[in-house]
Amino acid sequence: MxxxxxxxxxxxxxxxxxxxxxxxQLLLGGFRAIVVDNLDNxxxxxxxxxxxxxxxxxxxxxxxxVDLRDKGALNKIFSSTKIDAVIHFAGLKxxxxxxxxxxxxxDNNFVSTLTLLEVMASxxxxxxxxxxxxxxYGSPKxxxxxxxxxxVAMSPYGRTKLVIEEMCRDIYHADSEWxxxxxxxxxxxxxxxxxxIGEDPRGYPNNLMPFVQQVAVGxxxxxxxxxxxxxxxxxxxxxxxxxxxxxxxxHISALRxxxxxxxxxxxxxxxxxxxGTSVLEMVAAFEKASGKxxxxxxxxxxxxxxxxxxxSTIKAEKELKWKAKYTIEDMCQDQWNWxxxxxxxYGSPGSTNYK
Numbered sequence: 191m192x193x194x195x196x197x198x199x200x201x202x203x204x205x206x207x208x209x210x211x212x213x214x215q216l217l218l219g220g221f222r223a224i225v226v227d228n229l230d231n232x233x234x235x236x237x238x239x240x241x242x243x244x245x246x247x248x249x250x251x252x253x254x255x256v257d258l259r260d261k262g263a264l265n266k267i268f269s270s271t272k273i274d275a276v277i278h279f280a281g282l283k284x285x286x287x288x289x290x291x292x293x294x295x296x297d298n299n300f301v302s303t304l305t306l307l308e309v310m311a312s313x314x315x316x317x318x319x320x321x322x323x324x325x326x327y328g329s330p331k332x333x334x335x336x337x338x339x340x341x342v343a344m345s346p347y348g349r350t351k352l353v354i355e356e357m358c359r360d361i362y363h364a365d366s367e368w369x370x371x372x373x374x375x376x377x378x379x380x381x382x383x384x385x386x387i388g389e390d391p392r393g394y395p396n397n398l399m400p401f402v403q404q405v406a407v408g409x410x411x412x413x414x415x416x417x418x419x420x421x422x423x424x425x426x427x428x429x430x431x432x433x434x435x436x437x438x439x440x441h442i443s444a445l446r447x448x449x450x451x452x453x454x455x456x457x458x459x460x461x462x463x464x465x466g467t468s469v470l471e472m473v474a475a476f477e478k479a480s481g482k483x484x485x486x487x488x489x490x491x492x493x494x495x496x497x498x499x500x501x502s503t504i505k506a507e508k509e510l511k512w513k514a515k516y517t518i519e520d521m522c523q524d525q526w527n528w529x530x531x532x533x534x535x536y537g538s539p540g541s542t543n544y545k
Contacts, residue, residue, distance in 0.1 A: 203280030381528035388528030390535030430500035433516035
């Protein structure tokens with residue numbers, strides 16, 4: 191029996207965009223997945239569909255509607271199942287909203303993580319993969335960002351990621367039995383090639399691709415491009431876009447390292463493609479994949495936005511034996527496949543999830 195067959199992985203936020211794709215890759219990789227999600231910004235339908243795609247492996251999938259801040263409920267899950275490791279996605283992720291309502295972010299992101307780590311420690315579960323973000327690099331003067339770059343957060347959202355990273359480093363220094371991998375990701379896009387699961391933001395999208403997708407299916411009239419006067423090839427911001435399935439596989443690689451290498455310690459890895467693509471290049475690729483014209487409205491730069499942000503992935507390639515495989519064309523093709531099959535995501539035009 192392979193090493194992972196017996197491994198049970200708790201996935202917090204497993205009904206979300208990256209979480210659901212990772213849960214699927216876990217099931218296909220022979221792991222058991224226990225999903226904990228409060229469905230604040232996600233849908234139980236995503237978990238149901240993950241089960242459908244997983245086929246026979248769906249019997250290794252369990253779902254609990256639980257808020258991580260509910261220590262009693264979390265303790266109950268850890269008491270009833272032997273959990274071998276945790277992948278922690280759960281949290282709020284809109285930069286603008288975090289500026290407007292910082293306490294909401296500290297409560298949702300920081301307090302929930304504190305509770306999770308306390309419960310893990312009390313049950314002797316000391317293996318963690320944490321979903322961090324390239325936002326901890328702030329606006330770097332040079333690119334690509336390596337893991338050794340100075341860390342600076344430009345928003346309360348970014349600060350929650352930074353504080354949690356520091357907390358993880360402190361825990362490991364206090365108790366070397368912990369194995370923690372912090373994954374800093376760049377810009378996840380795309381969807382599962384089946385078109386069955388994908389990104390489904392509630393309300394106003396905060397990222398480029400869900401916005402483009404909503405324009406393409408007729409839910410919005412135009413895409414707002416923030417800033418066309420940057421010193422880039424076409425004046426628009428440059429980011430490192432990574433296919434969500436590549437990102438999900440990065441988590442499986444991180445888990446394997448934790449299980450196979452007792453000396454993991456507390457390590458950090460960038461997950462991206464290692465190259466930048468501008469907003470307009472991304473829009474052009476999506477227009478080609480979808481055959482739809484995306485009308486643009488040019489607006490001023492958003493405060494806190496970086497001009498160019500992409501990461502070096504050399505460390506992840508070497509130590510996690512992981513490398514992004516999918517191209518921008520693949521990302522747009524899969525995003526359109528999902529959007530055209532599910533124009534209203536997991537909901538319907540009249541549902542309360544959609545504003």
